[in-house]
Amino acid sequence: MIKISIKKGYSEKIREGFPLLTKEMVQQGDIDDEGKIFTAIDPRGKFIARGYLGKQNKGSGWLLTWDHQEEINEAHFKKKIEEAAEHRHAFFEDDQTDAFRLFNGEGDGIGGLTIDHYADHYLFTWYSEGIYMFRDEIIRAFEEVISYKSIYEKKRFDSKGQYVEDDDFVKGERPDFPLIVKENGAHFAVYLNDGAMTGIFLDQRDVRKAIRDEYAEGKTVLNTFSYTGAFSVFAALGGAMKTTSVDLANRSVSKTIEQFSMNGIDYEAQDILVRDVFRYFNYCVKNEIKFDLVVMDPPSFARSKKHTFSASKDYKNLVKQAIDITEKKGIIVASTNAASFDMNKFKTFIDQAFKEKGARYKIIETYSLPEDFRTTEDYPLGDYLKVCVIQTR
Structure with a gap:
């Protein structure tokens, strides 16, 4: 873990909950080490928040916790996924819609990651090399909370911010594509294995x-x-x-x-x-x-x-x-x-x-x-x- 000193003008902004670390916020500290956990401190050396480094769009990393005692580990990720699943309880119960977002980045407490649900098949999208370095812990945490048929992933973090071509399958049983999902009673064909887009x-x-x-x-x-x-x-x-x-x-x-x-x-x-x-x-x-x-x-x-x-x-x-x-x-x-x-x-x-x-x-x-x-x-x-x-x- 490293310490990153935040400029006075930005310290209060982060303290109030702003989750994105940007280059102009940094007074002192190396922000180029993708996946490194860091502690943000104010100019007096006091703890503000803790997060990880990962270049995404105009950001250099995401803050994940404002609790000095909380570590960023598998237990942390499990708690966030549990909270996200509880927030989508009505979607899991909806017999007219089975395609929805389970986890929405910083809105659910982990910037740089989204997880979409397609008829019990899940798609993880990683938006930086930094968050991808926590991939194994996050997927293990996910498996402790969610039952699934398969897991696929998309990597959106090459040097130009585009889709990284790769085998998208992670684990589970490979389904036949297209998957047929429901949205408000209508049906859509989706592909979790065919480039950056799924079809909807x-x-x-x-x-x-x-x-x-x-x-x-x-x-x-x-x-x-x-x-x-x-x-x-x-x-x-x-x-x-x-x-x-x-x-x-x-x-x-x-x-x-x-x-x-x-x-x-x-x-x-x-x-x-x-x-x-x-x-x-x-x-x-x-x-x-x-x-x-x-x-x-x-x-x-x-x-x-x-x-x-x-x-x-x-x-x-x-x-x-x-x-x-x-x-x-x-x-x-x-x-x-x-x-x-x-x-x-x-x-x-x-x-x-x-x-x-x-x-x-x-x-x-x-x-x-x-x-x-x-x-x-x-x-x-x-x-x-x-x-x-x-x-x-």
């Missing part, structure tokens, strides 16, 4: 349900940046007249067909297009094509041959393009997972877009992360999801 983003569960139950019936629906078409599936299940799914990736077609088929939906009655979304918007304007419901959930940053998209810089213009192809009194579901700005800033982008188009609107409702994506008030950046359901006037 669990954090959009509540939004998908709202589209099915409240907004889709009798509507024409455009799902942009559609990935595997999950929003389109729920729109179709909600009685949409027709869905159009648009994504730049070629494999989105077969993946979307698979998800429609899982739910008994005739995929040939839907449009599934491989297009640059921005060019497709222009095509719709040129051909006077409009939709009753437009869903936009772009990545925080994306690049195609002709476009570079950054949510913090370009979301306003994306909304402006959506306004052009949305019917009067239509609905725009605007979503972003960018952690660099909050909901108030996001609403500002929307407001600016409508003002610049000379259009009126009303935000009907908003969504953030669902209950299983537990967050802490001490780290607002962890509550990254922002969704606004907008009615054009």
